[in-house]
Amino acid sequence: MYFDDYFSPLGKMRITSDGEAITGCWFEDQKQPATKSERSPCPVIVQAKQWLDAYFQGERVPVTFPLRPDGTPFQKEVLATLTNLAYGQTTTYQAVARQMNKGSARAVGRAVARNPILILIPCHRVLGANGKLTGYAGGLARKEALLRREGVL
Known part of the structure; x- marks a missing residue:
């Protein structure tokens, strides 16, 4: 390592x-x-x-190098789904669960909370129901700052 x-x-x-x-x-x-x-x-x-x-610096550059998050197969699938979220695009826990066609919003939330690769796997782009800012391992102030940087807030 x-x-x-x-x-x-x-x-x-x-x-x-x-x-x-x-x-x-x-x-x-x-x-x-x-x-x-x-x-x-x-x-x-x-x-x-x-x-x-x-x-x-505000550039919208795709991640072109490999990411290998640790976790259960379900957690890895959730995190892989999040890598498809574009800069400035948000989703909800429920929408991720629907897109994957498995799990609940709560299960997705638990998987997102365990994301070991912040920003590169953009879990900060996942919002609660009705677009509410909800937990972020780096702290809600940082989540808000990242979303402001991307023009979401």
Whole structure:
């Protein structure tokens, strides 16, 4: 496992990789499981940092490097569905459940809450019923800031 830090406008982030894909991207103040890692900006971490730079500069750049979130098969399917959400596009937990044709809004919400790769897997674009801002592992203030940056709010 490899890691490096990224200094975003919303706070310091930690990016992790298995050397081939991004396995984590979270804000420093979030609780994450302890793992043995080596600080090393391996090529995929460098790509992720460049992507985050572009994102925070307002560019709409697709993620073209591999992401490998940990989780159950259902969680991975939910997160894969979220990768199809375009910059500035939002959805609801219920809509994701319907699109997948399985699970409930609550089950989708639990899967989204466990997203280990924030921003790159855009769980901040998932809203509650009636478009309400609901939980975000990075904090609601950051979710709101990300959605404002994308012109949603």
